Amino acid sequence: MTKSEEKKQMRRMIRALERELPAAYKAQSSAGIARHLLAMPEYQAAVTVFCFVGTDREIDTTAVLKDALSSRKRLCVPLCVGDGLMELRQITALDQLVPGAYGILEPSADAPLVDADAVDFAVLPCLSCSHGGHRLGQGGGFYDRFLARYRGGAVLVCREKLIREDIPLEPHDCPVPWVLTERGLWEDGIPARLG
């Protein structure tokens, strides 16, 4: 099996596993992740934050988005603009988000563009990842392309029950230095500041 086929198989497995997670665990892990994230000094110091808008199948990022807005950070979120390409667009209120590609809440096409170089802290989704920051995404290559040129701080959020240490890797995959689960923070695969 090629690495790409292995990834497809793992996506199917993780999506099936996710569908069986109890709602209470999902709520609890999302809340724990948001709590740890808001406590990170690197998040607190960030002026410009890039954060995904979580779907029902993902980490609920509402608390992070709300905190970024209320602490007067510049907040930008992904807007899919083409095959594997997303742009970072600024929002100033959550009601500016509308259902877009794949049913994900997105900013409208006239929301201001933010350059990735201006981002201090990025919060990234995954289907699964390892504690070392190897990431399995939805398969669109959106975040791979973003990570290929991004140089700011990045934290990958994942529920502990969906962590897998054996993520298939391809040459274009870029490991993410910080991984945050409801159990705490990992830095380059090493537990750091566990909460």
Ligand SMILES: Nc1nc2c(c(=O)[nH]1)N(C=O)[C@@H](CNc1ccc(C(=O)N[C@@H](CCC(=O)O)C(=O)O)cc1)CN2
């Ligand atoms: N919240 C969020 N926003 C995001 C991403 C993400 O993973 N999460 N993306 C990260 O790349 C980009 C969108 N990429 C996506 C790429 C492919 C599929 C997709 O193929 N979905 C399938 C299966 C969904 C499922 O079974 O859970 C589908 O819609 O049929 C979805 C999103 C940009 N915005």
Ligand SMILES: Nc1ncnc2c1ncn2[C@@H]1O[C@H](COP(=O)(O)OP(=O)(O)OP(=O)(O)O)[C@@H](O)[C@H]1O
């Ligand atoms: N930097 C890049 N430039 C161009 N194409 C890329 C890049 N990174 C990945 N791709 C292409 O994107 C496709 C999807 O890659 P992959 O399966 O790793 O996605 P993923 O990380 O799961 O998805 P996502 O980043 O959207 O969550 C692959 O065909 C890959 O060749």
